[in-house]
Amino acid sequence: GTNTLRRARNAREFLDAARHALGRPVEIISGQEEARLIYLGIAHVNPLEGSKRLAVDIGGGSTEIIVGRGFDPLRSHSLDMGCVRASRKYFPDGVITRDAFRKAELAAALELRAVREAFRTLGWDAAIGSSGTINAVSELLRANGWDGPEMTLARMKKLRKAMITAGHVDRLELDGLKADRAAVLPGGLAILIAVFRSLSVDTMTPSSGALREGVLYDLVGRIERHDARDRAIRRLVEQYHVDLAQAGRVERTALGLLAQVEDAWRGSDGWEPQEGLARKLLTWGALLHEIGLTVSYSGYHKHGEYLVSHLDLPGFAADDQRVLATLVRGHRRKMSAAVFEPVPADRVLFTRRLVVLLRLAVLLNRSRLSGTVPVPDVRVEETGLSVKFPTGWLDEHPLTRADLESETDYLRGTGLELSVVDGSA
Known part of the structure; x- marks a missing residue:
């Protein structure tokens, strides 16, 4: 069959x-x-x-x-x-x-x-x-x-x-x-x-x-932390010379954001029922989001999507591999409905939410320096996410503020609104 x-x-x-x-x-x-x-x-x-x-x-x-x-x-x-x-x-x-x-x-x-x-x-x-x-x-x-x-x-x-x-x-x-x-x-x-x-x-x-x-x-191997999917991702990280320090920074921020919203999303329509898969996919997405740089800086998110879509990834179901490739494609630049076309219809909302978290994590770590970015407070709103930073932090980081303002425009067309709040507000 x-x-x-x-x-x-x-x-x-x-x-x-x-x-x-x-x-x-x-x-x-x-x-x-x-x-x-x-x-x-x-x-x-x-x-x-x-x-x-x-x-x-x-x-x-x-x-x-x-x-x-x-x-x-x-x-x-x-x-x-x-x-x-x-x-x-x-x-x-x-x-x-x-x-x-x-x-x-x-x-x-x-x-x-x-x-x-x-x-x-x-x-x-x-x-x-x-x-x-x-x-x-x-x-x-x-x-x-x-x-x-x-x-x-x-x-x-x-x-x-x-x-x-x-x-x-x-x-x-x-x-x-x-x-x-x-x-x-x-x-x-x-x-x-x-x-x-x-x-x-x-x-x-x-x-x-x-x-x-x-x-x-x-399945037993996954439970006992001998996951073939993790081995496949590690192999790609080594093969394509991923900047592990930067990938680690993005991963920590993305997981910190997920921890704040997962409970609220879990009870809503469109959330993945498989326990722990959202965390896994975000981790893998963070590790591979720059994999396309080995091809060219120009459009590297698209190169990365192609690689993740077409490489043999032992342990991955076809739909999970499509979701992962979409995370890599969607982590930067403008967003459109076409980005999510490879994903099954019943997983589009789930994937879109993960893409938003990964995009925020990448944006907040654009300096590629450790210890400089706080994980903001995130709340699930009716139409999207509210992101709150410590008082005065955005004023001290005007480039990040500008990036966040651009991000709200990028995401507006995806059906997920992003509101950015200064701690003093």
Whole structure:
């Protein structure tokens, strides 16, 4: 279902309906993120200390291939081929022929050609397969006397021969074959044979752990402060030489502002129900808001948005990555409704509020000096925010006052009013 939703033209409408029906956020993960989570599930269920492993997962619409060590993927790809799609295309109406297998295996080999050498060069110590197709093939090999300690190409060829002899999925008489698996078995087996040949896999062991287990372990990691998203952001900070001192100043100010308004916003429409996500997104936005400077100073907020939108960020749901990219885009210059177009409609208000806080934090730290800017008192008003500074502070900092006056004009068109108050008022 993950690949189906990624490809669906009406995915956004479906998600909106699903969120409304369930009363909870629903996320579509990218192919790369699916591969990472599958590997995480396999790695926890099949621990191999210090060894590299190849992990293969054949789904209905996509096939994920990963090489990793321990719990960390080293290379991963999500390929646009799966057992349902291959079975429908090459074995229509359930008819099984030698020529159909040849065409299906060739098509899979063509998909694998782009990644074959990269995986072969990386190498692995053990190959592990997961999910329906691979576990079904393993069970069929065992139940029909073609078993051994592991799956091999020679044993799968025996299964293929038996299927060709039967000629149709309805005539398959194989011990261990479940009725709901028969229709998609030919396409799945063809892909698996192509994987063995293209990657020169000698043997493969089936695994009970896959995407579901990977999601659970990833959530546990977030609770225990081993969040893959934090690691992804740290990697970008290092890769793009972010000024950590300035990012830290902006982060502290932004979180100080959030702490004052979050309770009021939490009880209103449009606030993110996931506990702690607003704080996380503001932190990541502060760390990455200047990432576009590595491209050019001119329009660096737009360069930053592009980078955050298109880079692989392990652990991030697609919608969260869009929100983060919008924070980077929206932290400076003029605001317009177009800035928020990539964000789902039900998260626009949430994102807009975070953008306002990040903009204020960036504005207040424009001097790039520590200890010079107080965190103002912030209150939620009916139409926006009221920001109050210590008595006389704005008079002593006329440039900041001018920036704040410009900011009120920028934000007026976004539906959030900003009123700036001197402490003496």
